[in-house]
Amino acid sequence: MVCNRFQSEGMKLLDGEMTPEEKQAYEAHVKGCKDCSGELRDIGRIVEFSDEIELKEPDEEYWTSYWDDIFRRLERRSGFVLLITGLIGVTVLGLYKAVTSPEFLTFKGLGIAVVLLGLVVIFLSVLRERYHESKSDPYKGVKQ
Amino acid sequence: MQENDLDVIRRWRNGDRSAFEMLVRRHRADAYLTALGITGNAEDARDLSQEAFVKAFQARKKFDPQRPFYPWFYRILKNHCLNFVQRVRKRTESLYHGDHEDERFASSGPTPLERMEKHERIELMRRAIDQLSFEHREVIVLKNFRGLSYREMAELLDTPIGTIMSRLYYARKALKEIILEWERSGGKNEAPSFPKGDAAPGEVI
Numbered sequence: 038m039v040c041n042r043f044q045s046e047g048m049k050l051l052d053g054e055m056t057p058e059e060k061q062a063y064e065a066h067v068k069g070c071k072d073c074s075g076e077l078r079d080i081g082r083i084v085e086f087s088d089e090i091e092l093k094e095p096d097e098e099y100w101t102s103y104w105d106d107i108f109r110r111l112e113r114r115s116g117f118v119l120l121i122t123g124l125i126g127v128t129v130l131g132l133y134k135a136v137t138s139p140e141f142l143t144f145k146g147l148g149i150a151v152v153l154l155g156l157v158v159i160f161l162s163v164l165r166e167r168y169h170e171s172k173s174d175p176y177k178g179v180k181q
Numbered sequence: 182m183q184e185n186d187l188d189v190i191r192r193w194r195n196g197d198r199s200a201f202e203m204l205v206r207r208h209r210a211d212a213y214l215t216a217l218g219i220t221g222n223a224e225d226a227r228d229l230s231q232e233a234f235v236k237a238f239q240a241r242k243k244f245d246p247q248r249p250f251y252p253w254f255y256r257i258l259k260n261h262c263l264n265f266v267q268r269v270r271k272r273t274e275s276l277y278h279g280d281h282e283d284e285r286f287a288s289s290g291p292t293p294l295e296r297m298e299k300h301e302r303i304e305l306m307r308r309a310i311d312q313l314s315f316e317h318r319e320v321i322v323l324k325n326f327r328g329l330s331y332r333e334m335a336e337l338l339d340t341p342i343g344t345i346m347s348r349l350y351y352a353r354k355a356l357k358e359i360i361l362e363w364e365r366s367g368g369k370n371e372a373p374s375f376p377k378g379d380a381a382p383g384e385v386i
Contacts, residue, residue, distance in 0.1 A: 048346045052324065054331050083353045083360075086302045087310075087325040092214045103209055103231070104202055110235045111198070 040072035047076055051084045128156045190250060194241045201241075205234050208251055211327070212258055218322030219262045221311060229265055233258040252337050263315050309359040317352035324349060 046063045049055045055063065067073045135141060135150040192200035212233060217226035236257050237244075244253055310321055323329045323337065335342045 044350045045346050048350050079357055080353045083356050086306050087321060089299060090303055090306055090326060092217050092326050100209065104205055107205060107231050107234050110231060111238060
């Protein structure tokens with residue numbers, strides 16, 4: 038069982054978040070507390086070694102293409118939405134025309150209807166998959 | 182918030198891409214480096230941070246202009262990273278200093294032995310951090326890699342300072358246990374041994 042002062046005060050001391058008065062008071066406590074002195078030594082070493090890791094900051098050259106990539110993604114997303122919307126419209130219209138056409142029961146009419154029906158099935162399958170993914174996403178409750 | 186910021190935010194919310202570009206310029210390094218700290222992979226960090234910016238642009242109408250931009254954006258980024266870490270636990274390359282013999286790392290220790298020891302410590306810590314839960318990894322990244330204060334972390338995570346300290350404590354305790362476990366199992370081939378020092382920072386003598 039670790040001294041209950043370590044979790045808050047020990048962390049603050051290791052992270053340099055204590056006022057001089059708080060530090061003095063806690064250091065006085067640590068002198069007589071084996072738990073705190075032991076944890077300060079062990080966790081302190083972890084903090085020290087964590088601090089040795091530095092992330093490589095990219096140079097200016099790296100950032101020149103960064104915004105361009107974002108802009109491209111935005112453009113493509115807009116294009117993709119328009120494309121899908123158009124495709125759905127054309128498919129549904131084509132399917133309607135094929136079914137109501139007097140040529141529907143011919144080889145040509147049935148062929149077109151089957152192709153369009155296939156597109157509808159694929160689209161519904163994608164929608165169903167996305168729906169199930171969103172239902173099973175364990176982090177959907179995380180606020181944004 | 183400065184008037185200038187408010188103007189940029191107003192223009193961004195109206196769909197102005199040049200205003201959005203300004204926001205991206207301001208926060209791209211924070212976004213990228215946080216994602217890098219969490220994923221440990223440069224390509225993934227770039228992809229996740231860019232995707233978070235795209236989402237932010239699309240969700241701009243939901244943003245409350247009276248509040249600061251970055252904490253709101255951070256939650257989008259965090260969700261992306263969270264899903265990524267859970268779905269794709271991979272590490273194809275290392276992006277921390279010390280993982281390769283780059284010039285900055287090579288010159289950081291006074292002797293070859295010390296440089297090697299530091300290299301091993303960094304590699305060990307990097308592997309241990311990968312084993313942490315997302316919540317614990319997040320506080321280590323923000324505190325130790327990004328250098329945020331408790332107050333800044335509390336604002337960013339919308340969490341009380343007491344909870345931040347508690348998470349940091351348990352994250353560090355978990356790191357200690359992971360490292361001790363490696364040592365106990367004799368897995369020195371899997372991870373370098375953890376050097377024992379005589380003194381530790383913050384130790385009260």
